[in-house]
Amino acid sequence: MNLLDSPWFLRMVEAAGKRPGDKLTAIFSLTKTWIAAPGIREQFALAYPPGQPRLHPCIELKRQLTDIAATARAQHPAVLASQLTILLQGAIAEEMRNPGAGALDEAANAARAVISKACGRTGSERRILAAGSALAVAGLLFGLTGLLARDAASPAALMAHAIRHTGVTHAATPSTVAISPDEMVEFIALQREISAGHCPAPHLLVLPPGQATAYMNAVNFRTPEDPAADRANMRAFLTWFKQNLSTECYFPPSNGHTTVAWVKR
Amino acid sequence: MATPMREHILGVAANLFSNRGINATSVDTIVAEAGIAKVTLYKYFKSKEQLIVEYLRQYDDKLWKRLKEATGKSETAPKAKLAGLVDAILDWIGDEDFKGFAFINATVEFPQLESTVHQTSIEFARTLRDTLTQLAREAGIRKPEALALQLALVIEGAAITETTQRGSGAVDHARELAHIVINSAT
Numbered sequence: 001m002n003l004l005d006s007p008w009f010l011r012m013v014e015a016a017g018k019r020p021g022d023k024l025t026a027i028f029s030l031t032k033t034w035i036a037a038p039g040i041r042e043q044f045a046l047a048y049p050p051g052q053p054r055l056h057p058c059i060e061l062k063r064q065l066t067d068i069a070a071t072a073r074a075q076h077p078a079v080l081a082s083q084l085t086i087l088l089q090g091a092i093a094e095e096m097r098n099p100g101a102g103a104l105d106e107a108a109n110a111a112r113a114v115i116s117k118a119c120g121r122t123g124s125e126r127r128i129l130a131a132g133s134a135l136a137v138a139g140l141l142f143g144l145t146g147l148l149a150r151d152a153a154s155p156a157a158l159m160a161h162a163i164r165h166t167g168v169t170h171a172a173t174p175s176t177v178a179i180s181p182d183e184m185v186e187f188i189a190l191q192r193e194i195s196a197g198h199c200p201a202p203h204l205l206v207l208p209p210g211q212a213t214a215y216m217n218a219v220n221f222r223t224p225e226d227p228a229a230d231r232a233n234m235r236a237f238l239t240w241f242k243q244n245l246s247t248e249c250y251f252p253p254s255n256g257h258t259t260v261a262w263v264k265r
Numbered sequence: 266m267a268t269p270m271r272e273h274i275l276g277v278a279a280n281l282f283s284n285r286g287i288n289a290t291s292v293d294t295i296v297a298e299a300g301i302a303k304v305t306l307y308k309y310f311k312s313k314e315q316l317i318v319e320y321l322r323q324y325d326d327k328l329w330k331r332l333k334e335a336t337g338k339s340e341t342a343p344k345a346k347l348a349g350l351v352d353a354i355l356d357w358i359g360d361e362d363f364k365g366f367a368f369i370n371a372t373v374e375f376p377q378l379e380s381t382v383h384q385t386s387i388e389f390a391r392t393l394r395d396t397l398t399q400l401a402r403e404a405g406i407r408k409p410e411a412l413a414l415q416l417a418l419v420i421e422g423a424a425i426t427e428t429t430q431r432g433s434g435a436v437d438h439a440r441e442l443a444h445i446v447i448n449s450a451t
Contacts, residue, residue: 057430079434082426083442086435090422094414097372103418110415113449114442 003034004058004088008221013064015223020072024065024080024115027088028108035095035104038181058085074118083114183231186238187218199249202241211237271309274299279320283364287317287374287382317371317382324367325389331357343404344447350400351416351443354393358424359436365428366390369421393417401450412450419443 003009009030016026034040062081069077091107193199204212214233217224224230277299281290292313296303310316335353336346357363364370368386375382397416401409423439 057426079438079441082433082435082438086422086426086439086442087418088422089425090418090420093369093421093425094418101414103414106411106414107418109411110418110442110446114445117445117449 004031004085005060009034010060010064012223013061013068020068021115021119023068024072024084025108025111027061027065027084028091028104028111031088031092032095032104035092035099038185041096041099058089061085069118072115072119074115076118080114080118084111087111087114180231183234183238187234190238190241191219193249193251198251200245202237202245207237207240208233211240268309270301270305274301274306274309275316275319275323278316279323282317282320283367283370287371314381318385321367321371321382321385321389325392328357343400347397347400347404347416348444348447350396351420351447352440354420355423355436355440355443358420358427358439363424363427365424366421369424406450408450412446415446415450416443419446 012030013023013026016023016030062078062085065081065084066077069080074080087107087110091103094101094103190199194201202215204215207215210229210233214224214230215237216222217230218234274295278290278295281295281298292303292306295316296306299306306316310319332350332353335356336349368389371382371386372390375386377383394413394417397413398409401412406412419439419442423435426433426435426439
């Protein structure tokens with residue numbers, strides 16, 4: 001698993017703001033939110049055996065940051081991109097070791113200094129930069145939902161595994177996050193049962209339009225246009241499903257046996 | 266008690282630990298590589314844990330000796346001193362046989378907080394951070410801890426990037442980055 005090069009992360013960076021500077025600094029806030037999502041730390045521990053470098057080289061991310069740096073008229077876009085990924089790698093390692101010690105925030109501060117130096121920004125523009133990237137944070141967990149729902153075999157399974165074994169529920173959610181981790185976990189679990197054929201898929205035509213959009217956004221890992229409304233719709237959808245369709249779910253025994261006994265005569 | 270045999274065992278072990286990882290290196294491998302009997306190893310080191318702690322200590326001594334040599338003769342202005350220290354650490358990372366900081370790798374391999382190896386590693390990492398903070402404070406920086414953290418991130422990021430992509434210029438980029446961070450700190 002190489003998170004930093006995953007298409008949804010690259011899309012989140014691209015969507016993080018209009019100004020190139022916002023996009024560049026967003027890599028830190030996006031990662032901060034991602035690491036805070038339930039089960040992610042455990043995934044790191046499982047995905048990277050001890051003694052191995054914790055992260056892959058993130059070549060795609062570097063390429064994208066180079067392009068963004070070029071539009072920001074950085075003197076040496078490739079160097080700036082390399083410096084930002086160095087900061088990001090260092091910050092992730094530190095955050096994994098000392099959670100909540102502000103590693104990603106400080107990395108973002110250092111990034112602002114180096115971006116403003118490379119792109120010759122003025123003080124006021126720097127302040128605007130500092131205010132940026134909130135949008136990116138808002139959409140992050142939605143992107144994550146999509147990623148996990150699509151690749152249900154590994155990360156979602158790991159996540160469910162981690163939650164089962166550690167009882168992690170992470171009630172503390174950043175206020176800017178579009179959908180709460182618990183709802184996300186619930187949705188992923190539901191989506192897995194639907195794709196496995198254990199639960200009926202909802203007929204989108206009978207759903208209120210908002211809920212259908214929220215459902216499709218989550219399935220296709222699209223960034224919602226209105227995260228707050230999307231969250232309300234997602235919650236309404238989950239409640240509706242529980243009340244109306246969950247009785248039609250059938251879970252076959254996990255040992256592969258069926259209830260029918262075949263007797264050879 | 267530094268005897269030639271002890272040094273020999275430690276040298277072989279250090280080499281194996283840094284190349285293969287600590288957990289992946291068994292006592293049997295060390296013994297075979299060093300060409301000695303297992304009893305001999307246990308005569309000098311009570312346990313593998315003690316051997317690991319000694320290895321970390323020796324690594325730390327070597328690192329600080331090198332850093333002191335590099336910064337001892339440099340300028341006296343506090344900001345320049347801070348930059349000099351970071352430069353020296355980045356030079357250490359740029360070394361061909363750099364395999365990641367031993368104490369950082371050890372915390373990854375021994376995540377249990379109560380393990381002696383973990384605690385020793387944390388102590389060494391803290392010394393480095395404290396030195397950075399102290400120099401930042403002497404330079405009159407308003408938030409010395411924040412600057413030290415930023416520099417620590419640059420150092421660790423450079424170490425990770427350099428070990429995963431040798432020759433990508435990470436050390437030079439990190440050096441420039443560190444200087445910008447130091448100079449823009451108030």
